[in-house]
Amino acid sequence: MLTNAEFYRVSKRGHLVKVIRERYLRDDIETGLDQPLPDEASKISKIVNGPHFLIPDTNVLLHQMDILEDERVKFCIITQTVLEEVRGRSITVYKRIRDLIRNKSKAFFVYINEFSSFTYVERLPGESVNDRNDRAIRKAAIYYHQLIKEKRLPVHVLLLTDDRKNLELATSDGILAFTSTHVLCVDTTA
Numbered sequence: 001m002l003t004n005a006e007f008y009r010v011s012k013r014g015h016l017v018k019v020i021r022e023r024y025l026r027d028d029i030e031t032g033l034d035q036p037l038p039d040e041a042s043k044i045s046k047i048v049n050g051p052h053f054l055i056p057d058t059n060v061l062l063h064q065m066d067i068l069e070d071e072r073v074k075f076c077i078i079t080q081t082v083l084e085e086v087r088g089r090s091i092t093v094y095k096r097i098r099d100l101i102r103n104k105s106k107a108f109f110v111y112i113n114e115f116s117s118f119t120y121v122e123r124l125p126g127e128s129v130n131d132r133n134d135r136a137i138r139k140a141a142i143y144y145h146q147l148i149k150e151k152r153l154p155v156h157v158l159l160l161t162d163d164r165k166n167l168e169l170a171t172s173d174g175i176l177a178f179t180s181t182h183v184l185c186v187d188t189t190a
Contacts, residue, residue: 003122025117032077032109033147052156053077053148055141056180057134058085059162064180065093069100076100076108077144077157081136083110113140134166141175 005021054076056068061082068076078097087094101108113119119140123132141159148155159170159177170177 003120023115023120025120026115027117029112029116031111031144031147033144033151033153050154050156051075052158053144054158054160055079055137055144056082056160057137057163057166058082058089060160060180061086061097062090062093063162064160065096067180069096074105074107075155076106077140078108078110079113079137079140080110080115081113081133081140084114085133111140111144113137113143116143119143134161134163134169137161138166138170138173138175141170141177142173145175 003023003025005023006018008016008018011017052075054073056064056076056078061068061078067073078101083094083097086097097108100106101110111119113136119136121132121136121139123129127135138159141157144157148157156176159175160180161167161170161177162179162181167177167179
């Protein structure tokens with residue numbers, strides 16, 4: 001599947017230039033669910049019983065990175081949308097999240113949602129970039145929920161967001177969504 005983004009920009013010389021960006025959407029992008037789930041799944045949340053995958057949004061990565069680096073937090077799905085947004089805002093946080101992704105014991109997985117035919121979303125007219133990115137993250141969370149339901153895996157998908165509007169929209173879409181302070185209540189005495 002092919003999508004096009006067309007827009008006009010002014011060159012350095014003042015000429016109007018038409019820019020066309022083609023994006024090829026695929027349906028064979030790895031989700032990370034084909035690997036067997038380890039016995040010790042992430043059970044850091046006291047809200048949801050049982051193992052769960054965490055899908056954090058950009059603000060959680062930018063402002064709650066220390067909690068995600070805790071050794072008890074495992075099985076995070078980082079969307080490409082979030083990763084690119086973090087890279088644009090803070091290169092130090094981006095490097096820290098890349099280190100977590102490389103750490104096999106943490107089991108962080110990058111899902112390439114921007115090139116998936118199941119999760120790609122186009123920006124709507126009048127929609128801000130931030131709202132479009134939030135919608136893309138919610139769509140990825142819905143997609144993972146459907147995949148886990150189809151495969152009958154004993155795992156929940158939790159969307160972590162500190163954005164009140166994104167939280168309300170996610171819960172109205174039927175996504176298990178919580179703020180990072182509610183979900184990641186890490187007992188530091190343990």
